[in-house]
Structures are given as structure tokens and as C-alpha cells.
Amino acid sequence: MNKSKRFETSVIHAGYDSKQHLGSLSTPIFQTSTFTFDSAEQGERRFAGEEEGYIYSRLGNPTVRALEEKIAELEGGEMGLAFSSGMAAVSAVLVALTKADDHILCSQGLYGCTFGLLSMMKEKYNITSDFSLMETEEELRNRIQPNTACIYIETPINPTMRLLDLEMISRIAKEYNIPVVVDNTFSTPYLQRPLELGCDIVIHSATKYIGGHGDVIAGLVVAKEEFLSEVAMTTQKDIGGVMSPFDAWLLLRGLKTLPVRMDRHSFNAERIFKEMEKHSGIKRVYYPGDTNHPDYSIKEKQMKQGGGLISFEIEGSKENAQELLNLLSFIQIAVSLGDAESLIQHPATMTHAVVPEEERLKMGITDQMIRLSVGLEAWEDIWSDLEQALSKLPAVKEKINN
């Protein structure tokens, strides 16, 4: 990151100079598919890479570029690249890093569609994957194989909220010359900066906290220029999952308030976590800000705050978990996160439904688990909505009465 500026300033100013755009305070939306050349010779020079300049929006666009520069600075990386979705970003990176018969070492738990992509890569190209919490150096060393092409992790893990030690993993991976890819969607660069801890590639589903308003599907990657220019010219250009200029503008707007929103998401989540812990109808709560969390020391090392996501298990069955969702009044049932609205979902039948039951249970995702993305509403209102719904569940009523 630009060392002379603090995060809260960079998030607003990085990557854009209004003087270069007729003084427009807001980044202009270059809603164009292509760019004209002054002459045939200029077109030739642009294609040959001998002259800087735009050619065609799948190869680069000024609004999208402003976002790419901003996210690179915020993550403390050399270059950023924007995609049409988080999954377009994940697949472009994984396809770029692997070849047939390779192996990928993953965190014990991944977003369901990332798991789906890995299953497809196994079926088509025999690219195998292993899942581990990588709790010790020894465990990590034992899991690395001669054909391990990359380590791919989420931390916090979706939805179990376990954490992985990024500094330790990147240190060991360097010994073996294996790149470490981190899906930083849950934390955002405001709470956690994997590149500063030695990791190589950061991915975001920008659909979530980066956008922050539930109105865009988008992905971002930050890494070294050498690697990302290669991705830009191969798996991005030729597969084609690029971001639209308007979506880039929405994200640029969302990013300006990222620190303010993340502070509030974390503040609300901490309070709701404390209430949940005391509630007899809730069996377990998973929140990285919990001082009794098994990975709390990792949280203290690498995360500024606990973030806005809480998973919890209720007393009762899968049907009771679904009933709880149906009983809520304003908390919305939806599978996204990081929006102003509190969103709640049932991972076993929604985000992780594609994961076979056996794998899902190994990941710790039970039928009673529910994931809450704590929104920006008053935390007291969020809690009272949850509490009134909990109080109506038969298994909870029984527990309270005993």
C-alpha cells in the first residue's frame, strides 16, 4: 500500500486523479466495447504492445483499470485484475496455476462452487485436491506432494469460521516454491492483508463486502505483475470473464465506505455473538472474535477485527433450522453476505449443497448449522428478530423449559 496514506484515505483516493478526467469527482464510466485508433499503424503498435493504450474492453477499460489499481494498492500488491464474478476470478487463477495430473492443497472447507470447480478439474484433468486445517508446520509439510501446484485457502473458512495461519503457511510454501492463494472475501483488505504476510495471490468475491450493497456480482485478484499479466492475456482474455465498466463503478463507489462498514459489521457481530453464547437454544457459535475460538491467537495475529459473519448450530433438526429462517421478520433469507441488510442462510441445503454429505460433515457443516451475515441495522433489532424466532422453535422451547 502507498505508505504515505492510511487505508481510510487510500480507499477513497487510490487509483484515480480527477484532474485527468475534466475534474469529475466520480470516476467516469467508460461504457464502450472498443477504442478507436488514429491510424492503422497505431492499431498495429497497440496490438504489438509497443504503445500504451486501450484496444477493446475485454483487454482493458479505464473504469475497470481504476478499480484494479485501487484494489492492488489496498491489498499491498503489484497488480489487480477484475472479473465478472468471484468464481470467474477463482477459475482463472486455478486454471492458470495448474496442468493435468497436478495436486492442489486446500483449506478444510471452501465455498461450495470452488469445491464444485475442483471436482470438475479432478474429473476432466485428474487434478486432485486435499483438504487440511494446516494447523502445524509438520502437518503442512506432510500434505505437500511433489505435484502440488498451489495451496488454496479461505480464512476465515466459509462457513465454519476456522482460521489458518497465513504467515506460517506462506513461509513453509516458499521452501517448496509453491504459490499460496487466499480467498480474502470474508475479511477484505481492511481486516486482513495476506500479501503482507507472505502469500502470493489474493482473490475476492467482490460481490460481498467490497461492493457492500447487494447490487453487483464481481471478482478481483491481486498478485505480482508477472503472474497477473499472464492471467490477463490467457485465462482472462481467452475465457473472457471480464468485469463491465458499470460494475467497476459500483465497486469503486462501494469501496469508499469499506472501513466504515466493516467497523459497523464487526461491532454488530460481536454484540450478537455475545447474546447467542448466552442463549440456551443455540448449541454452538462460531465467530473469529470469540476469545475462546480455537484459532483466536491466529485472529489476533492477522485480523484487525472479527468481521461480520457468524455461524451457529441450533438445538433440533435440519427442519428446525429451516423453520428458524422462516420465522424471521426482517432478516432476509439469502445466500450472499457483506450487504447492508442482515442475510441468513442454511449452508447444508444452500451454499454447500453441492458438497457430498460425507465431505460436508468432514468440513464441519451440519444440518443444524446456520450462517448469519450481520448487516448494518441496529444490532439490538437484529438480535430481537433472532430471539423471537428462536423462542418459537419446539426444540428450543423444550430446552428453555427444562
Ligand SMILES: Cc1ncc(COP(=O)(O)O)c(C=O)c1O
Ligand atoms: C468465500 C467465497 N468465495 C467465492 C465466492 C464466489 O463469488 P461469486 O458469487 O461472486 O462468483 C463466494 C460466493 O459466495 C464466496 O462466499
